[in-house]
Amino acid sequence: MSTPFLSLQNLSKRFQAPKGGEALTVFENVNLGIEKGEFVCIIGHSGCGKSTILNILAGLDEPTEGAVIMNGKEVSGPSLDRGIVFQNYSLLPWLSALKNVTFAVQARYKSWSKKQVHDHSMKYLEMVGLAGGAELRKPSQLSGGMRQRVSIARAFAIQPELLLLDEPFGALDALTRGSIQDELIRIWSGSDQTVFMITHDVDEAILLADRILLMTNGPYARVAESVQVDIPRPRERANIIHHSDYYDIRNHLVEFLATRSKELAGKQEDGVVAEPSVVRFGAHGVITDPKDNRKPATSRAE
Amino acid sequence: MLASLNARALVLSLVLLAVFLGLWEAASPKQELAGELTEYELLMGGAEPKAAVPPPSDVIAKAWEELSNPFYDAGPNDKGIGIQIGYSLYRVLSGYFLAAALAIPVGFLIGMSPLMYKALDPFIQVLRPISPLAWMPLALFVIQDSQASAIFVIFICSIWPMLINTAFGVAGVRKDWVNVARTHELGAFKTAWIVILPAAAPTILTGMRISIGIAWLVIVAAEMLVGGTGIGYYVWNEWNNLDLTSVVFSILMIGVVGMLLDTAFAYCARLVQYQE
Numbered sequence: 001m002s003t004p005f006l007s008l009q010n011l012s013k014r015f016q017a018p019k020g021g022e023a024l025t026v027f028e029n030v031n032l033g034i035e036k037g038e039f040v041c042i043i044g045h046s047g048c049g050k051s052t053i054l055n056i057l058a059g060l061d062e063p064t065e066g067a068v069i070m071n072g073k074e075v076s077g078p079s080l081d082r083g084i085v086f087q088n089y090s091l092l093p094w095l096s097a098l099k100n101v102t103f104a105v106q107a108r109y110k111s112w113s114k115k116q117v118h119d120h121s122m123k124y125l126e127m128v129g130l131a132g133g134a135e136l137r138k139p140s141q142l143s144g145g146m147r148q149r150v151s152i153a154r155a156f157a158i159q160p161e162l163l164l165l166d167e168p169f170g171a172l173d174a175l176t177r178g179s180i181q182d183e184l185i186r187i188w189s190g191s192d193q194t195v196f197m198i199t200h201d202v203d204e205a206i207l208l209a210d211r212i213l214l215m216t217n218g219p220y221a222r223v224a225e226s227v228q229v230d231i232p233r234p235r236e237r238a239n240i241i242h243h244s245d246y247y248d249i250r251n252h253l254v255e256f257l258a259t260r261s262k263e264l265a266g267k268q269e270d271g272v273v274a275e276p277s278v279v280r281f282g283a284h285g286v287i288t289d290p291k292d293n294r295k296p297a298t299s300r301a302e
Numbered sequence: 303m304l305a306s307l308n309a310r311a312l313v314l315s316l317v318l319l320a321v322f323l324g325l326w327e328a329a330s331p332k333q334e335l336a337g338e339l340t341e342y343e344l345l346m347g348g349a350e351p352k353a354a355v356p357p358p359s360d361v362i363a364k365a366w367e368e369l370s371n372p373f374y375d376a377g378p379n380d381k382g383i384g385i386q387i388g389y390s391l392y393r394v395l396s397g398y399f400l401a402a403a404l405a406i407p408v409g410f411l412i413g414m415s416p417l418m419y420k421a422l423d424p425f426i427q428v429l430r431p432i433s434p435l436a437w438m439p440l441a442l443f444v445i446q447d448s449q450a451s452a453i454f455v456i457f458i459c460s461i462w463p464m465l466i467n468t469a470f471g472v473a474g475v476r477k478d479w480v481n482v483a484r485t486h487e488l489g490a491f492k493t494a495w496i497v498i499l500p501a502a503a504p505t506i507l508t509g510m511r512i513s514i515g516i517a518w519l520v521i522v523a524a525e526m527l528v529g530g531t532g533i534g535y536y537v538w539n540e541w542n543n544l545d546l547t548s549v550v551f552s553i554l555m556i557g558v559v560g561m562l563l564d565t566a567f568a569y570c571a572r573l574v575q576y577q578e
Binding site: 058059060077078079080082083084086088090092093094095103104107108138140158 | 478479481486487492497500501503574576577578
């Protein structure tokens, strides 16, 4: 088996209890592989450690156990190879939208001339629909949607090998969210960008992702299932709902979040290989990966 | 009312000023001719006017006289108000900028390093409440120069607000912004320049503004002690001359210059202000 582009190996995060007590295990034995160019969404309830996993991938946080290997190298510390878009935009408020992008491009391509940096930044700002003067405004003079567009433009402009999105549309209203989702998918389609994205929105995940990872509730959270989304691209919000698999996938996700994320929660017995079971929808209904050696979720009650 | 709030406030200010000056003028005793001259007064060639707080009309006349020729220099005890204020500003600004040159880098260090913060905090807490004038005897002895000692006193009183505000501003930079610097692999110097300095600038400027206000308060007292030149010396010298009109005039000038200094720093603070 070849090593995937990005692999999370036995990742665990524990927080030491303040006074000697038992350490709090947020998640344990997370094993995942992500291929180059894949768009992966991760869904789970608050507190399951999604954001911690993303921060570990970014290099902003460190796992208690395990390691992240990207391109054959262990991730340690933040790097321009991994771009991030946060829910709160993380723009520098004293810089204009354009400067917020150019400083990043300058940091990525140190040998570039001012003009090259400017043109490259403008190209990406135009891609997200910020041009004609809007790029000269400060973030406080832009709407939430515009700010997130700048943040997305910045992340794509540095052309990272892995793009991390931490609930990028969480703070936006539904209409804005929809139009930025379309833009995101358009920009992504024209690149071979690998994306790892946290979301709470089931429809958003189906629209964007090649694969959706489902996490059980914390503590002792783990990635329980990996749902393959085989709906062909290009996808559009308007017609994706007519695809025959759409509601099967959607119901599966909703059902997981509503009941199974709780049922499957809790500490696993030792020796269980914590690879997520692969779930695939198609003409024949649910197919679980035969390689999966853990009991299927439905027969857990026995 | 059609007039704007500003216009109404201006009118009210002028009315209050007129009422205040009117009451002051009315309350000032008129110099009456004494009925009978004493033998001493006869010897001195007439009655000395009785010393009293001068009425505003005298002060205004004095101000006109002084301000129409502010830079004359007629010997060590008779210099124009402009020269005196110039000396004071020179001392305040040199002491102040020396303090800024030390306080802002050290504040950065304390703000970025919890170790340095904990290590230096006891020193700061002990040194900060010391009245700047308490340093004067030690400064005079060590420096052996009264002018430099005055500058040192300004230096020592200006340090603390700038140091503490810089440390506070730097330590309080939002983690998100620091993470932006980290994820873009900015080095320590670039992080300080591109992220931390602009983020902390409003807090630092607030500290600088507090410091300049304190420095201007302290220079008057310091110059009364060291003497020679400066607006503080001028006040004390005119008191020794029993020229109360000049005393009142110079008090007003101290206020006006202090206000201008504060306005200048408020303007600078607006330049670095950002809106989240």
